[in-house]
Structures are given as structure tokens and as C-alpha cells.
Amino acid sequence: MQIEEMEFAIIAAGEGSRLRKEGFNLPKPLLPLHxxxxxxxxxxxxAAEGAQQVHVIINRQSPELKLFLETGAFEVPIVLIEEDTASSLHSFALLVENNPNWSSCCLTTTDTVFRPHEFHAYLEAFQQQQDADAFMAVTPFIDDESPLYVHTDQKLRIEAFLDKASEDTKYVSGGIYCFRQPAMDCALRSVAAGNSRMRNFQRALLESNLRVNAFVFEKVVDIDHLKDRIVAEQFLSEEVS
Structure with a gap:
């Protein structure tokens, strides 16, 4: 499916300090899976979903990652931003500031592992749900150290983002987002208001009365430790077995 008028972006500006403590001495985005x-x-x-280019933001302490992105033979051009930011939210806001012509975008963090066919269905659903200002990947699979719980109604409209699960909360955030212009504008306002976490921005979306819908992935694996690589590789192997 060709995605029209959508940009794709990756936040790869974290330090990866936990992996370094465990002996992986390269930036986290270079951790290999298979x-x-x-x-x-x-x-x-x-690229398989029709991206014409991919925007990537990295920090200034990652020369190996910068070299990899500048010299790699990728299927699409890489638009690189090298900047130290205070948080993932600040990274996203910088991407938005640098690209004021975006009408919609798909954003992920670099350590989010998901099945391509579920991602394809997610993008198709976003294109179909034109009333959604923001479209969040959620999953019932919890492996994050500090998950963001997501409470939805029966039609998967998001009603709350929670630090702790309630009895009827089924999902956590998967770290994959699609945004339209009102949501991107909200990100800029959220940073200006002093927010410094993606989860607080997501709450600001609801506080701004924007429509935020969810799409359920069977599983999304978050890479924080070397042991997570084993889980992720097994997960991806299941896809092709």
C-alpha cells in the first residue's frame, strides 16, 4: 500500500545506558536482531510501506550511529537531525518544528519491535479513520519496565493514559504513533507548557479534546536490556516459522 502524504520518523536520541552497562558498547539503534x-x-x-524518506533524530554522542546512517545503503533517503534533547517528546517536537509542512506522520522509537504485517494493518486503519487526530499502537503484551497503560472504550477510542492499571485496563502503549496536524500542534504546545515526557503529551491530547484512537497489536517488544533481544528474536522467528 502506498501511503500518501505521510512522513515516517524514528526517535533514536536516547543514550542506551542500560545496554552499555550490560556490555553492548554501541548505540542502542545498532543492536542487531537476527x-x-x-x-x-x-x-x-x-520503505516497504511506501516511505519516500525517513527522518531520524539522534544525539551528538553517537558517532557510530551517525556514520551508519550517513553511509548505509538504505532503500530510501535518510533525513538526519543530530541534536541532544531532554526527552522523546522534545525530540518529536524538534522533528515537527523542522518540518512545518507535515500533514501527518508515523513515529516510532528505535527500540520498538513489531510484526510488519500488523504495522501494515495499522497504517491502513489510520488512513481509514480520518477523524482520528492521533492513532496509538497498543498491546496486551506487557514487558516494559514502566508501561503506560491505555484505557479505551469498546470502540477503541482512548479515554485515559495511566501510570497504573485499573481493573478494566487491557492495554499498554506500544511506542508506535500516527499523528495528524492537530496532534502535532499539540506536541509543540505541550513542550512549551513544560511537559517532558511522551505520556504527558498523550494526556494533553485528551485534555485538548482531540480524538485519540487505538489499534491493537498482538505483541510489541521493547528493547531495554540484552535479554530483551532474545525475546524479540524469538518473537520475530515465530512470524516466519
């Missing part, structure tokens, strides 16, 4: 670095895998998935 021999393919995390960030290359994302770029390949985006």
Missing part, C-alpha cells in the same frame, strides 16, 4: 540493526529494520519496514 543480524540486522534495530534502526535498519525499522527503515526497511517503512
Amino acid at each position: 543480524g540486522v540493526p534495530l534502526i535498519e529494520r525499522l527503515i526497511r519496514v517503512f
Whole structure:
């Protein structure tokens, strides 16, 4: 499916300090799954979905990652921003500031591992749900150290983002987002208001009375530790077995 008028972006500006403590001495986006670095895998998935280019934001302490992105033979051009930011939200806001012509975008963090066919269905659903200002991947699979719980109604409209689960909360955030212009504008306002976490921005979307819908992925694996790579590789192997 060719995605019209949508940009694709990856936040790869984190330090990856937990992986370094465990002996992986390269930036987290270069951690390989089945021999393919995390960030290359994302770029390949985006290219397969019709991305004309991929925007990537990295920090200034990642020369190996910068070199990889500048010299790699990718299917699509890489638009690179090198900047130290205070949080993922600040990284997203910088992407929006640098691209005021975006009408919609798909954003992921670099350590989010998902099945391509579910991602394809997610993008198709976003295109169909034109009334959604924001479209969040959610999953019942919880492996994050500090998950953001997502409460929805029966039609998967998001009603609350919670730090702790309630009895009827089924999902957590998957770290994959699609946004239209009103949501991107809200990100800029959220940073200006002093917010410094993606979850607080997501709450601001609801406070601004924007329509925020969810799409359920069977499983999304978050890479924080080396042991998570084993889980992710097993998960991806299940897809092709």
C-alpha cells in the first residue's frame, strides 16, 4: 500500500545506558536482531510501506550511529537531525518544528519491535479513520519496565493514559504513533507548557479534546536490556516459522 502524504520518523536520541552497562558498547539503534540493526529494520519496514524518506533524530554522542546512517545503503533517503534533547517528546517536537509542512506522520522509537504485517494493518486503519487526530499502537503484551497503560472504550477510542492499571485496563502503549496536524500542534504546545515526557503529551491530547484512537497489536517488544533481544528474536522467528 502506498501511503500518501505521510512522513515516517524514528526517535533514536536516547543514550542506551542500560545496554552499555550490560556490555553492548554501541548505540542502542545498532543492536542487531537476527543480524540486522534495530534502526535498519525499522527503515526497511517503512520503505516497504511506501516511505519516500525517513527522518531520524539522534544525539551528538553517537558517532557510530551517525556514520551508519550517513553511509548505509538504505532503500530510501535518510533525513538526519543530530541534536541532544531532554526527552522523546522534545525530540518529536524538534522533528515537527523542522518540518512545518507535515500533514501527518508515523513515529516510532528505535527500540520498538513489531510484526510488519500488523504495522501494515495499522497504517491502513489510520488512513481509514480520518477523524482520528492521533492513532496509538497498543498491546496486551506487557514487558516494559514502566508501561503506560491505555484505557479505551469498546470502540477503541482512548479515554485515559495511566501510570497504573485499573481493573478494566487491557492495554499498554506500544511506542508506535500516527499523528495528524492537530496532534502535532499539540506536541509543540505541550513542550512549551513544560511537559517532558511522551505520556504527558498523550494526556494533553485528551485534555485538548482531540480524538485519540487505538489499534491493537498482538505483541510489541521493547528493547531495554540484552535479554530483551532474545525475546524479540524469538518473537520475530515465530512470524516466519
